[in-house]
Amino acid sequence: MSSEQHAESILDETVPSAYLRHGDAAKEQPEPAFPELIHHAEKRDQPSAQTTSSGSGTVVSPAARAGPKESDNEKSNQRASSESSGGSSPSSPPPLQLARSDTLNRQTSVDSYGNTYPEGGLRAWLVVYGSFSGMTASFGLMNTIGTYQAYLSTHQLSHLDESTIGWIFSIYTFMAFFCGVQIGPVFDAKGPRLLVLAGTLCMVGGTLGIAESTELWHFILSFSLAAGLGTSLIFTPAIGSIAHFFLIRRASATGLATTGGSIGGIIFPLMLQRLFPHVGFRWATRILAFIFLFQLIVANILIRSRLPPPPKGSPATSMWPDWRIFKNLTFCLTTAGTFFVEWALFVPLTYITSYSIAHGISPSFSYQLLAVL
Structure with missing residues (x-):
């Protein structure tokens, strides 16, 4: 079975069941992110495309259906979070640290000798x-x-x-x-x-x-x-x-x-x-x-x-x-x-x-x- 046929069988078994939860109007909406499903079907052996076996075939996990864009977004969010906590971006500290810093400046001061x-x-x-x-x-x-x-x-x-x-x-x-x-x-x-x-x-x-x-x-x-x-x-x-x-x-x-x-x-x-x-x-x-x-x-x-x-x-x-x-x-x-x-x-x-x-x-x-x- 080719990769396209395998992806189509996945759509037939997984996507409609999700759409049916939103009523008939959801069926009329275009199929979401079909190229991404093909991409994950081709990369299903990699750790990022997690799959599970069921009696009717292979089901792609929601994390896999999210696609590489969401993974990239998560990585960028993690990088921003680590930069904020690590202090590599002093121009935009987290609000709690900024408030804490303002309070410190109001209550204490430091001379040139520390x-x-x-x-x-x-x-x-x-x-x-x-x-x-x-x-x-x-x-x-x-x-x-x-x-x-x-x-x-x-x-x-x-x-x-x-x-x-x-x-x-x-x-x-x-x-x-x-x-x-x-x-x-x-x-x-x-x-x-x-x-x-x-x-x-x-x-x-x-x-x-x-x-x-x-x-x-x-x-x-x-x-x-x-x-x-x-x-x-x-x-x-x-x-x-x-x-x-x-x-x-x-x-x-x-x-x-x-x-x-x-x-x-x-x-x-x-x-x-x-x-x-x-x-x-x-x-x-x-x-x-x-x-x-x-x-x-x-x-x-x-x-x-x-x-x-x-x-x-x-x-x-x-x-x-x-x-x-x-x-x-x-x-x-x-x-x-x-x-x-x-x-x-x-x-x-x-x-x-x-x-x-x-x-x-x-x-x-x-x-x-x-x-x-």
């Missing part, structure tokens, strides 16, 4: 709140130095001139910022835990010492050295810890945390103005110390770091300043600009209250000027 940053989440925002609490205490005291300068120049240290009293606050500001040169590398190598704890002891102890001070050297020890060192030990890790959780949103998170200093600079001068005449200098300063203690306990609990420590032997493991950073001209100019900004900032913060009193403004409004500034 470090990942969550850019948010409960733990990250708790660190921001801990930094906010720590800087409310540290920068709050720094923004209150004008109140203490005006009070000391008219009470405990009234027998000294303004230039001598100014040494207390000049040394305090120097300690608060200059110590960060050493505290920064220690934070990078060891983390913030011990630094914030030591800062809490120095700052609370120094504030309690201010309450008991009566002489110039008392204030230099308690205010300038102890409280100044405590301020640096707290706000340097507070700012550095935020950088462990934020990269793209780092400026926003840091700005939010540093508003604590502004809030402290408003509340504490007004609070001291009210407390000095009612409870005296000693208890007013003690109350301030207790407020600092509460805020710094929150800072000790919440301030954390998350980036892995630097590998042993790398320059980052050294707890000494790396002066090679000054080879970068951009860094040097930025540092110089910040230096002059701070220089211009703390002169009015220190003397605006006493200057206003000396020029006939009422003491109550002179203390309020510091909060307004």
Whole structure:
């Protein structure tokens, strides 16, 4: 029997039975893909044309009747699927992977060294709140130095001139910022835990010492050295810890945390103005110390770091300043600009209250000027 006759016998036995399931109208339709049936009849011994034996002859399986076009389509679909899963076509990833990638970009970011940053989440925002609490205490005291300068120049240290009293606050500001040169590398190598704890002891102890001070050297020890060192030990890790959780949103998170200093600079001068005449200098300063203690306990609990420590032997493991950073001209100019900004900032913060009193403004409004500034 020739191949054509064999194919015709296959049609007679298989195709009409399929058409009859769709009614008489199906019989009037042209026979489907007759050349393909001939092709499969000629290739029936190959694996792609699967056949089964029955009592009335050889029946071609539906996969065989589908023809080579559908097989080619299946192969092309499999190739497309494998390319999508294998990543060989990055321009058109599957929708699930694309959505997953978009979510990843919104929640995390990666720097040039391969470090990942969550850019948010409960733990990250708790660190921001801990930094906010720590800087409310540290920068709050720094923004209150004008109140203490005006009070000391008219009470405990009234027998000294303004230039001598100014040494207390000049040394305090120097300690608060200059110590960060050493505290920064220690934070990078060891983390913030011990630094914030030591800062809490120095700052609370120094504030309690201010309450008991009566002489110039008392204030230099308690205010300038102890409280100044405590301020640096707290706000340097507070700012550095935020950088462990934020990269793209780092400026926003840091700005939010540093508003604590502004809030402290408003509340504490007004609070001291009210407390000095009612409870005296000693208890007013003690109350301030207790407020600092509460805020710094929150800072000790919440301030954390998350980036892995630097590998042993790398320059980052050294707890000494790396002066090679000054080879970068951009860094040097930025540092110089910040230096002059701070220089211009703390002169009015220190003397605006006493200057206003000396020029006939009422003491109550002179203390309020510091909060307004």
